[in-house]
Amino acid sequence: MTHANALLTPRGRLRLARCVVDDGWPLRRAADRFQVSVTTAKRWADRYRAHGPAAMGDRSSRPRSCPHRTTRRQERRVVGMRVSRRWGPARIAYHLGLNVSTVQRILTRYGCLRLSWTDPATGAPVRAKRRQIVRYEREAAGDLIHVDIKKLGRIPDGGGHRVHGRAQGGRNSSAHREDGRPRKVHGRPNLGYAFLHHAVDDHSRYTYSEILTDEKKETATAFMARALQHFTSIGVATQRVMTDNGACYRSQMFRDLLAEHGIKHKWTRPYRPQTNGKVERFNRTLQEEWAYARPYASESERVAAFPDFLHTYNHDRGHTALKGASPADRVPNLAGQYN
Known part of the structure; x- marks a missing residue:
């Protein structure tokens, strides 16, 4: 020019x-x-x-043909995965076998916004303030296990507010009346909450999780015992466990269990969920790809889909922080056992 x-x-x-x-x-x-x-x-x-x-006038310097250009079909697949699955360029690249920079150029060419600039539920543009992220990672599986509890409202039969709208779907703030029966909101039963207990390995992001009925010390301690047993069965020796400052984790029962196995107990800083960031990130993935991925007709339908989601997350889903590998790929001798 x-x-x-x-x-x-x-x-x-x-x-x-x-x-x-x-x-x-x-x-x-x-x-x-x-x-x-x-x-x-x-x-x-x-x-x-x-x-x-x-x-x-000046002519374009663009070549008349480019044999190695990404095909239009491949470009449509890239954009389709961004729209339907809300994946980032790294994860799309690992799935399609493309270069990350190629995927990013395709998304930019088609006007796709960054995921951080959009609403997670609706995809509507919402420009968020960017934060600087400092990553850390333990050297081996089992060096540190992040433990946390995620509370989700149960879905009544026939679907909740994601099917019928918030006016009819009701809330789960007060699940039962004084007589023990489920409280009704707008004529629909209020079923309370499901408590998802997680144990996430810091090095591999491998996750053991269960859907339980409460977050009492007995429930949390029994879950931790099963989690330790599961990690042992896949060849992971747990050295440390990190939790928040919840009452169930500060109980003598929970501390005795860790002491019995010779495990050091670490706590997060108060009001700093970033300290337990890997399990918090799993909670976000769980909501986007399982809990709210589609409108379920009942709680039992959503619970039935949980084992498949967890298996996919551990063995099939590429993790951007692991350069496209799955969590099972970082656990010795595990990836080939559960394909």
């Missing part, structure tokens, strides 16, 4: 070409007059002969 100090603007090129073609100047004389090379003078003269004054 021409710039302000260019010797040959489109108008200057036309003057040069007319001197050669219309007035019969030799190429060398025209080149000296307009202070360009003979090759340049010949180029503009030839274009003028072939196409007239309209050919004096």
Whole structure:
């Protein structure tokens, strides 16, 4: 493209070409007059002969063909995964076998916003303030296990507010009346909450999780015992466990269990959920890809889908922080056992 100090603007090129073609100047004389090379003078003269004054503008430098260009079908698959699954460029690239930068260019070309600029539920544009993220990771599986509890409202038979709207779906803030029966909101039973207990390995992101009925110390301790047994069965020796400062984790029963296995107990800083960030990130994935991935007709339907989600997360789902590998790929001798 021409710039302000260019010797040959489109108008200057036309003057040069007319001197050669219309007035019969030799190429060398025209080149000296307009202070360009003979090759340049010949180029503009030839274009003028072939196409007239309209050919004096700049041409695109884009090649006529690109054998290695991503196919249109592949581009549609990239955009489709962003829209339907809300995946980032790294995860889409791992799934389709493309380069991450290629996927990013495709998303940019089609005007796809960054996921951090959109609402997780609706996909509507919401520009969020960017935060600087500092990553850390233990060297081996079992060095640190993140433990947490996620509370989700149960779904009544026939579907909740995601099926019928919030006016009819009701709330789960007060599940039962004084007589023990489920409280009704707008004529629909209020079923309370399900408590998902998680144990996430820091190094591999491998997760053991159960859907339980409460977060009492007995329930949390029994879950931790089963989690430790599961990690042992896959060859992971637990060294440390990190929890928040919940009452169930500060109970003597929970501490005795860890002491019995020789496990060091670490707590997160108060009001700093980022300290337990890996299990918090799993909670977000769980909501996006299982709990709220589609409108369920009942709680039993959602619970039935949980084992498949957990297996996919551990053995099939590529993790961007693991460079496209699944959590099971980082656990020795595990990936080939549960394919």
